[in-house]
Amino acid sequence: QQQVRQSPQSLTVWEGETAILNCSYEDSTFDYFPWYHQFPGESPALLIAIRPVSNKKEDGRFTIFFNKREKKFSLHIADSQPGDSATYFCAANSGGSNAKLTFGKGTKLSVKS
Amino acid sequence: GPKVLQIPSHQIIDMGQMVTLNCDPVSNHLYFYWYKQILGQQMEFLVNFYNGKVMEKSKLFKDQFSVERPDGSYFTLKIQPTALEDSAVYFCASSAKETLYFGSGTRLTVL
Numbered sequence: 001q002q003q004v005r006q007s008p009q010s011l012t013v014w015e016g017e018t019a020i021l022n023c024s025y026e027d028s029t030f031d032y033f034p035w036y037h038q039f040p041g042e043s044p045a046l047l048i049a050i051r052p053v054s055n056k057k058e059d060g061r062f063t064i065f066f067n068k069r070e071k072k073f074s075l076h077i078a079d080s081q082p083g084d085s086a087t088y089f090c091a092a093n094s095g096g097s098n099a100k101l102t103f104g105k106g107t108k109l110s111v112k113s
Numbered sequence: 114g115p116k117v118l119q120i121p122s123h124q125i126i127d128m129g130q131m132v133t134l135n136c137d138p139v140s141n142h143l144y145f146y147w148y149k150q151i152l153g154q155q156m157e158f159l160v161n162f163y164n165g166k167v168m169e170k171s172k173l174f175k176d177q178f179s180v181e182r183p184d185g186s187y188f189t190l191k192i193q194p195t196a197l198e199d200s201a202v203y204f205c206a207s208s209a210k211e212t213l214y215f216g217s218g219t220r221l222t223v224l
Contacts, residue, residue, distance in 0.1 A: 032211050043204055043215035044156065087153060093211065099144050100169060101213060103156040 003027050004092050006104025015113045019077040023090035023104050026071065030092040033066065034101070035075045037086045044089060048075070080111045115139040119205055119216030127224050131193035134219045137186065138207030146206045146213065147180065147190050149173060156204070162188070195223045 005024045013019045023033075034049035050057040050064040050073065057064045061080075066073040077084055090104040118137040126132050138145050145162040160170045160180055167180065177199075179191045192199055200223045206213040 034211070036213075038153070040153070043217050044213075045215070046212050049211070089156060091156075095211070099163075099208065099211060100146070100158055100161050101211075102158065103148075105155040106153075108153075 003030075003102050004090060004104040006090050006107055008107060009105070010108040010110070012110045012112060013080050015080060015082060015111055017080050019080045019084070019109055019111070021075045021077075021088050021090070021107045021109070022072065023074065024070075024072045025092050027092070027094065028071075029094040031095055033064070033073050033090065033092050035062075035064065036089045036091060036103075038089065038106075039086045047088070077109075080109075082111045082113050085109055085111050115142075115207075115214045117205060117207055117214050117216040119219055121219055122217060123220045123222075125222045125224065126195060128197055129194045131191065132195055132221060134190040134192075134203050134205075134221070136188045136190075136205030136216055138188065138205070139209075139214060142207035142209050142214075144208040144210075144213075145188055146208075147188075148204045148206065148215075149201045150204060150218075151201045159190075159203075192221075195221075197223050199223050 035047045036044040037047045038044040048059045048062045055066045061078045063076045087106045087108045089106045091101045093101045143164045147159040148156045158171045161168045181189045202218045204218045206215045
C-alpha cells in the first residue's frame with residue numbers, strides 16, 4: 001500500500017514557466033508534509049514543508065498548496081530555472097516519537113532554456 | 114547545515130559476502146534512519162531509531178539485515194549474506210525533529 005502518491009513521474013518545463021508537482025496521501029494521521037529535492041549524485045535535502053493548520057506556504061519561488069479535505073498537496077515552482085532541474089520528493093509523517101518519513105516516488109523535473 | 118557522515122561512498126562486493134555500511138549522525142540528533150534508493154527513484158524506509166533504540170522496521174528490512182550502534186555514537190547497517198537485489202544507494206539520516214539530514218549515501222553494487 002503506497003501511502004503517498006506523487007505525479008507526474010517526470011515533468012519538463014521551459015525556463016520562466018511554473019512547474020506544478022502533485023501529491024496525495026491516505027493516512028489521516030499525517031500532520032507534516034515536506035518536499036525534498038535531490039540533484040544527481042547527491043543526497044535529498046529539505047526544500048520546504050507545511051503543516052495542515054495552513055493551506056499555503058511560500059518560500060521565494062517555491063509554494064506548497066495544501067488541501068486537507070481532499071488529502072492533496074502540491075509544489076509550485078514559479079519562474080523555473082535550469083538550476084531547478086532535479087528530482088523532487090514529497091513526503092509525510094505523523095510525528096510523535098516515530099517520526100518516520102514516507103516518501104512519494106519522486107518527480108524528475110527538467111527545466112529547459 | 115548539519116553534517117551526517119557516511120562511509121564508504123562506494124562498495125562493490127560479490128553476492129553472498131557481508132557488507133557493513135557506516136554512518137555518523139549529527140551529535141545532538143535523537144532520531145536516526147536508514148533508507149534505500151534504487152536508480153534515483155523512491156526513497157524506501159528500512160529502519161529508524163529514537164534515542165538509540167529501534168522504533169520500526171519496514172518489510173524491506175530482511176532477516177539478512179542488522180543494525181547496530183557499536184559504541185553509542187555511529188550506526189552500522191550490516192547485510193549478510195548480500196543478494197543481487199541489495200544493489201542500491203543506502204542513505205542514513207538523522208533529525209532533531211521533523212527535518213531529516215541525509216548523509217551522502219553508500220552506493221552498494223552486488224555482483
